[in-house]
Amino acid sequence: MDADNVVTLKTVQKAADTLSGHVIMTPVQTDETLDLLSGRRLYLKCENFQKSGSFKFRGAYNAVSRLVNSNGSTANRLELVAGSTGNFACGLAMAAELHGVTAHMVMPDNSPECKRQMALSHGASLTLCEPAAQEIARTVNQVRDATGAIFISGAERPDVIAGHGTMGLELLRQVPDMDAVVMPVGTGGMLTGVSVAIKSICPEIRVYGAEPEVSNCAAMSLEKGERYAFPRFPQSVADGLNGNIGKLPWTYMQSNVDDIFTVSEDEIKNAMRLVWERMQMVIEPSGAVGVAAVLSDSFKARAGGCKNVAVILSGGNVDIDILSKIL
Amino acid sequence: MDADNVVTLKTVQKAADTLSGHVIMTPVQTDETLDLLSGRRLYLKCENFQKSGSFKFRGAYNAVSRLVNSNGSTANRLELVAGSTGNFACGLAMAAELHGVTAHMVMPDNSPECKRQMALSHGASLTLCEPAAQEIARTVNQVRDATGAIFISGAERPDVIAGHGTMGLELLRQVPDMDAVVMPVGTGGMLTGVSVAIKSICPEIRVYGAEPEVSNCAAMSLEKGERYAFPRFPQSVADGLNGNIGKLPWTYMQSNVDDIFTVSEDEIKNAMRLVWERMQMVIEPSGAVGVAAVLSDSFKARAGGCKNVAVILSGGNVDIDILSKIL
Numbered sequence: 181m182d183a184d185n186v187v188t189l190k191t192v193q194k195a196a197d198t199l200s201g202h203v204i205m206t207p208v209q210t211d212e213t214l215d216l217l218s219g220r221r222l223y224l225k226c227e228n229f230q231k232s233g234s235f236k237f238r239g240a241y242n243a244v245s246r247l248v249n250s251n252g253s254t255a256n257r258l259e260l261v262a263g264s265t266g267n268f269a270c271g272l273a274m275a276a277e278l279h280g281v282t283a284h285m286v287m288p289d290n291s292p293e294c295k296r297q298m299a300l301s302h303g304a305s306l307t308l309c310e311p312a313a314q315e316i317a318r319t320v321n322q323v324r325d326a327t328g329a330i331f332i333s334g335a336e337r338p339d340v341i342a343g344h345g346t347m348g349l350e351l352l353r354q355v356p357d358m359d360a361v362v363m364p365v366g367t368g369g370m371l372t373g374v375s376v377a378i379k380s381i382c383p384e385i386r387v388y389g390a391e392p393e394v395s396n397c398a399a400m401s402l403e404k405g406e407r408y409a410f411p412r413f414p415q416s417v418a419d420g421l422n423g424n425i426g427k428l429p430w431t432y433m434q435s436n437v438d439d440i441f442t443v444s445e446d447e448i449k450n451a452m453r454l455v456w457e458r459m460q461m462v463i464e465p466s467g468a469v470g471v472a473a474v475l476s477d478s479f480k481a482r483a484g485g486c487k488n489v490a491v492i493l494s495g496g497n498v499d500i501d502i503l504s505k506i507l
Numbered sequence: 508m509d510a511d512n513v514v515t516l517k518t519v520q521k522a523a524d525t526l527s528g529h530v531i532m533t534p535v536q537t538d539e540t541l542d543l544l545s546g547r548r549l550y551l552k553c554e555n556f557q558k559s560g561s562f563k564f565r566g567a568y569n570a571v572s573r574l575v576n577s578n579g580s581t582a583n584r585l586e587l588v589a590g591s592t593g594n595f596a597c598g599l600a601m602a603a604e605l606h607g608v609t610a611h612m613v614m615p616d617n618s619p620e621c622k623r624q625m626a627l628s629h630g631a632s633l634t635l636c637e638p639a640a641q642e643i644a645r646t647v648n649q650v651r652d653a654t655g656a657i658f659i660s661g662a663e664r665p666d667v668i669a670g671h672g673t674m675g676l677e678l679l680r681q682v683p684d685m686d687a688v689v690m691p692v693g694t695g696g697m698l699t700g701v702s703v704a705i706k707s708i709c710p711e712i713r714v715y716g717a718e719p720e721v722s723n724c725a726a727m728s729l730e731k732g733e734r735y736a737f738p739r740f741p742q743s744v745a746d747g748l749n750g751n752i753g754k755l756p757w758t759y760m761q762s763n764v765d766d767i768f769t770v771s772e773d774e775i776k777n778a779m780r781l782v783w784e785r786m787q788m789v790i791e792p793s794g795a796v797g798v799a800a801v802l803s804d805s806f807k808a809r810a811g812g813c814k815n816v817a818v819i820l821s822g823g824n825v826d827i828d829i830l831s832k833i834l
Contacts, residue, residue, distance in 0.1 A: 460788060461788060462789055496787030500780070504827075504830075504831030504834075
C-alpha cells in the first residue's frame with residue numbers, strides 16, 4: 181500500500197487538527213436503564229448531534245479541506261461528485277458549501293427524504309438512481325463526465341476515513357477506562373478510522389462492528405476471508421448501512437476488528453425506541469445498530485469482561501413519517 | 508410573607524448545594540438554523556436530558572432531601588402525596604425512590620402514558636382523576652387522609668421552586684452575555700425560581716414566560732392584575748402547561764417577569780418538529796413552547812435588542828403515538 185493510501189494514527193491526528201473548531205466534539209451520554217439492560221456501563225457518543233446530523237461530516241470536511249488547500253487559487257472552481265446512501269451526501273454537501281465548492285450528489289431513489297433535503301439545502305445538486313452499487317457508480321461517472329467534478333469516495337479515501345477516526349481520539353479522552361467500542365458498519369469507513377486511532381494508542385481496547393442481519397456484508401466478508409459485496413443493496417430499515425464494505429476498509433478490518441455482531445430489524449427498532457424514550461434523543465435506524473448489538477444475547481456471550489463500553493450513535497437523520505411507522 | 512415562605516437567591520444557592528452530584532447539569536446546545544429563524548443567538552438548555560425527563564426533578568429532589576433530613580431516624584417511614592399533570596409526578600417519584608421514601612401520585616386521567624409509566628417505574632402509587640384543579644385537590648386530600656402522607660405542592664413549596672431556580676444559576680455560567688431567558692409557564696414554579704436567581708445577580712437580564720394561547724392563565728393574570736385560574740384545565744397539546752399558576756409564583760411574577768408570550772398550538776408543534784429535525788432531540792410539546800415563543804412575530808416585536816437568548820427546553824416526556832399524530 182503506498183504512503184498516500186493509508187490511514188495511520190498520524191493521519192487521524194492531522195485530521196483532528198484540521199477539524200478542530202469546525203466539527204462538534206459531540207457529547208458522550210449515559211443512561212441507567214441502558215446500563216441495566218446491557219449489564220455494563222455504556223457511553224453513547226452522540227454523533228446525531230454532529231453537523232449535518234451524522235459523523236460523515238468529519239471525513240467529508242477533512243477531504244474537502246485538503247482538496248481546497250492543495251488547489252490554491254483555483255479552489256473556488258472545484259466541483260465534487262459523490263455517491264451516498266444519504267449521510268455522506270449531507271456531510272459532503274455541507275463541507276463543500278463551507279469551502280465555497282460545488283457539490284454533486286448521487287443517492288439511491290429510496291433514500292430518506294430528509295437526507296435528500298439536507299443535501300439540497302446545502303446547495304448540492306442531486307441525482308437519484310436505483311439502489312444498486314453498479315447503478316450508483318454508473319451515475320457518478322455520468323455526472324463526473326458531464327461536469328468535470330472530482331470523485332470523492334466515501335469508502336475509499338484515506339482522508340475521509342482519517343476524519344472519521346477523530347471520534348476514536350475523542351472517545352479515548354471522554355470514556356474512562358474504556359474496554360470496548362461498538363459502532364455500526366456500512367462501508368466500514370468509521371470502523372477503519374476509529375479502530376486505527378484506538379488500536380494505535382490502546383491496542384487492548386476491543387473494537388466491535390455492528391450490522392443488520394439482512395445487510396451483513398462485513399460479517400460475511402470476515403467469514404469468507406474475502407470482501408463480499410451485495411450486487412443490489414439489501415433493504416434494512418438501517419438505510420445508511422445498506423451499502424457495501426469498501427476495499428480500503430476491508431484491508432484494515434481483518435486485523436483491527438475484534439468481532440462483528442449482527443442484529444435483527446426488530447432489535448434495531450427497539451434500540452431506537454429505547455434511546456428515544458429513555459434518553460430523549462432522535463437517532464436514525466443506522467445509528468441504533470450499535471445499541472442493538474450491546475443489548476443482544478450474542479454480545480453478552482461473546483464480549484464478556486467489557487465493563488465500560490462506548491457505543492457510537494452514528495446519526496440522527498430520519499424522516500418523521502418513517503419514524504412513526506417504525507415505532 | 509414569613510421567612511419560610513420565600514424564594515431568595517440564598518435558598519436557590521442552598522438548593523444548588525443540595526442538588527450537586529444528584530441532578531444533571533444539563534447541556535446548552537445551539538443550532539444555526541434556529542438562530543437564523545429567530546434572528547438571535549439561541550442557547551437551548553436541555554432539561555429534556557434531566558433525570559426523570561424534565562426539570563421537575565430539581566425541585567422535587569430538593570424538597571424530598573429537606574424533608575428527609577428534617578425527619579431524622581423516622582425518615583424511612585415518610586410518605587408523600589402530590590398532584591401533577593405529569594412531570595412533577597415523575598420527578599417526585601424518582602426523588603422519593605432515591606431517598607427510600609414512599610410516594611403517592613395523583614394525575615389527570617388524560618396525562619401522557621409515558622409519564623404515568625415513569626412515575627410507576629420509580630415505585631410510586633398512582634391515582635387518576637378528572638383533569639380539573641378541584642378534582643386533583645379532592646383526590647390528593649383523599650389519598651392524604653387514607654395514608655397519612657405529607658402533601659408536596661409542586662406550585663406552592665418554596666423548596667421546590669428554589670430547586671427549579673438552580674437552572675438560573677447554571678444559565679448564568681453557561682450562556683455568554685445572556686440578554687434574556689425564555690421558559691414555559693405552567694404553575695409558574697420554574698419562572699419564579701429562575702427569575703429570582705437571575706434577577707438577583709443580573710437584574711438587567713430579561714425574564715420572559717411563554718404559554719399556549721389556549722392555556723394562558725399567566726398572561727390573563729398579568730392583564731387582570733390578579734391571579735386567574737381555569738376551573739377545568741384547558742386542553743393544549745402542551746399537556747404540562749394545562750395547570751394553573753400557583754399562588755406563591757403569582758406573588759413573584761408581577762415584579763420579576765418582563766413579559767409573557769402566548770403561542771398557538773401550531774406554533775408549538777412546529778417548534779417541536781424543528782428541534783427534532785434540526786437538533787435531533789425529542790422534546791415534549793410543553794418543552795417546545797419557549798422555542799415557539801422566540802420564533803414568533805410578537806417576540807420579534809416586543810423583545811428587540813435581545814441578542815443572546817437562553818431558552819429552556821423543559822422536558823422530553825412524550826408518547827410516541829401522540830408525537831406521530833402531532834407531527
